[in-house]
Amino acid sequence: MRSIYYWPPARDARQRPPFQQAYPPDGVHFNINSFLGPLDTHKGKLYVPPGRYQRFLSEYHAAFHDGYKLFLSERYGSHPFRYFVELDFPWELPEHLVEHAFRRLWPTLCRAVRDAYRLAAPSLRALVSMRTPYKVHVNCPQLVTTELQAMLARDQLIDAAR
DSSP: OOOOOOOOTTSOTTOOOGGGGGOOOBTTBOSEEETTGGGSGGGGEEOOOGGGHHHHHHHHHHHHHTTOOOOEEEOOTTSOEEEEEEEEOOTTSOHHHHHHHHHHHHHHHHHHHHHHHTOOGGGOOOEEEEEETTEEEEEEEEEEEOHHHHHHHHHHHHHHHO
């Protein structure tokens, strides 16, 4: 992990980035959910066609660095999806201790994921964000998995962290 990014305090959490307008749901089909639900663009349901996914990630990343608070997750159902880990820490834990715990857990997490998916050492690429000071999200957009594989990787991570 190189650094922890802090959102600029200027933006209200309800402000939505303009790029989301370009991804309306395809009829009833959508593959991105928002935790803001009806308060978000397209009522919290976005559809990103596979051919535009890299562009979507670039726009998402730019909006994140522009100070927007983003509450998006991929909707995968039983289909293959991009690997992610959500780490929940106790609400009473001070934020600096959450950051410290995550920094200590990061090498273990990387090693467990590399082992579970038989990846070469430097090949794990991840986007790390904090949805709140107590929820750390690790998204691996280049690692496509299934629910069973992800559960096995989760078990390896838990065993390695003990």
